[in-house]
Amino acid sequence: xxxTRWLDDDEQRAWRAFMRMQAQLTAQLGRQLxxxxxxxxxxxxxxxxxxxxxxxxxxxxxxxxxxxxEQSRLSHHLTRMQRRGxxxxxxxxxxxxxxxxxxxxxxxxxxxxxxxxHVAAVRRLFFDGLTRDQIATLQxxxxxxxxxxxxxxxxxx
Amino acid sequence: xxxTRWLDDDEQRAWRAFMRMQAQLTAQLGRQLxxxxxxxxxxxxxxxxxxxxxxxxxxxxxxxxxxxxEQSRLSHHLTRMQRRGxxxxxxxxxxxxxxxxxxxxxxxxxxxxxxxxHVAAVRRLFFDGLTRDQIATLQxxxxxxxxxxxxxxxxxx
DNA sequence: GGCACGTAGATGACGCATCATCTACACGAC
DNA sequence: GTCGTGTAGATGATGCGTCATCTACGTGCC
Numbered sequence: 001x002x003x004t005r006w007l008d009d010d011e012q013r014a015w016r017a018f019m020r021m022q023a024q025l026t027a028q029l030g031r032q033l034x035x036x037x038x039x040x041x042x043x044x045x046x047x048x049x050x051x052x053x054x055x056x057x058x059x060x061x062x063x064x065x066x067x068x069x070e071q072s073r074l075s076h077h078l079t080r081m082q083r084r085g086x087x088x089x090x091x092x093x094x095x096x097x098x099x100x101x102x103x104x105x106x107x108x109x110x111x112x113x114x115x116x117x118h119v120a121a122v123r124r125l126f127f128d129g130l131t132r133d134q135i136a137t138l139q140x141x142x143x144x145x146x147x148x149x150x151x152x153x154x155x156x157x
Numbered sequence: 158x159x160x161t162r163w164l165d166d167d168e169q170r171a172w173r174a175f176m177r178m179q180a181q182l183t184a185q186l187g188r189q190l191x192x193x194x195x196x197x198x199x200x201x202x203x204x205x206x207x208x209x210x211x212x213x214x215x216x217x218x219x220x221x222x223x224x225x226x227e228q229s230r231l232s233h234h235l236t237r238m239q240r241r242g243x244x245x246x247x248x249x250x251x252x253x254x255x256x257x258x259x260x261x262x263x264x265x266x267x268x269x270x271x272x273x274x275h276v277a278a279v280r281r282l283f284f285d286g287l288t289r290d291q292i293a294t295l296q297x298x299x300x301x302x303x304x305x306x307x308x309x310x311x312x313x314x
Numbered sequence: 315g316g317c318a319c320g321t322a323g324a325t326g327a328c329g330c331a332t333c334a335t336c337t338a339c340a341c342g343a344c
Numbered sequence: 345g346t347c348g349t350g351t352a353g354a355t356g357a358t359g360c361g362t363c364a365t366c367t368a369c370g371t372g373c374c
Contacts, residue, residue: 004273011284014292017299020225022179024306031332042360061322068177073361075324080359097322097369116161125309127168129301135171137294142174144286149181152282188362199330218352230331232354237329254339254352 025125032121037114042077043086044118047103047111050087056103059092063101086110182282189278194271199234200243201275204260204268207244213260216249220258243267 007015030041039047049066050056064074078101081087086107092098127135164172187198196204206223207213221231235258238244243264249255284292 004276005280006276007279007284010289010292010296014296014299015279015283017296017303021299021302021306022183024225025302026179027331028306028309034332040360059322064322068181070362071323072325072363076361079324092322095322095370097367099323119161119163122164122172123162125305126172126302127164129305130298132167134294134298135167137291138298139167139171139174141287141291141295142171142178145178145182145283146174148282148286149178149185152185184361191362197330216352227332228353229333229355233331236354249352252340252352254337256353 050103193274207260
């Protein structure tokens with residue numbers, strides 16, 4: 001490593017703006033959701049997965065794959081959501097190691113109540129000022145970066 | 158509120174890709190930084206601010222303005238960084254309420270050692286697959302969203 | 315059967331982020 | 345002076361995220 005190629009001015013500006021935007025956006029979306037419905041963004045994502053699936057039942061490992069969360073994060077989070085009555089756990093008879101996460105009525109009510117305000121906030125804070133082209137570019141950029149992130153994981157870093 | 162305007166397919170795809178990318182990117186950058194140099198991304202940002210300023214001294218409220226962190230987050234974080242010897246605090250004689258945050262030698266060494274690997278990771282995971290145009294668009298989009306976030310804060314939400 | 319290895323999931327410890335609250339000082343009006 | 349209001353900063357409680365580790369079951373091989 002004989003010389004680091006630092007970020008040039010454009011890159012620096014883009015990077016700082018991006019990182020700041022990303023941090024503030026999730027912070028504000030999280031605050032809105034918490035204040036209006038008592039859910040965190042993480043709760044919301046879990047509940048979305050559960051409403052996307054028949055019977056509101058899913059195996060934790062599938063949830064993990066869909067959310068791409070660390071396994072222990074998911075486990076801890078489910079414990080907290082269970083304590084608050086948003087989900088329950090049931091044992092899985094086909095696989096003795098496994099379990100099911102089940103959406104409760106309270107969980108379904110919570111996300112039903114939360115969704116309109118959350119989507120409105122996503123529009124107001126994010127989509128409203130952007131053009132179709134910008135949104136398309138953003139989507140391609142995100143996919144590209146995701147591919148790079150996957151590649152880095154696979155090559156061990 | 159008689160009907161929510163949900164996200165259409167394009168918006169949904171863009172939003173999910175963006176949120177996932179953002180989460181995975183900061184997770185992987187954080188892991189790299191932590192593993193290679195024992196710093197968190199938050200530590201790194203604080204240290205960057207301190208190296209950007211003469212004498213490595215800055216008032217916490219300036220740091221807060223630059224980083225746009227919650228005040229109490231900053232205060233807690235500085236306490237932890239102080240415990241690890243990366244910074245010290247000094248009292249401010251001009252303003253009896255105030256304080257100074259001062260970069261220690263250990264802090265300077267830590268960021269000097271961490272920076273090349275971090276920048277390399279930012280390139281590898283983020284910039285390398287993107288065109289100049291995409292980077293420019295990303296920067297404009299970020300500024301636009303930041304403006305919307307500021308506007309939302311000012312109108313009380 | 316017994317063993318090795320892989321996978322599903324839980325847990326404890328610890329650092330991080332947020333909220334509510336508190337102290338202390340500055341500054342201006344009176 | 346002192347009283348109100350604003351600003352700088354710290355703190356305790358609590359929920360969140362990560363790492364290391366653990367249990368328990370499945371699967372294939374001998």
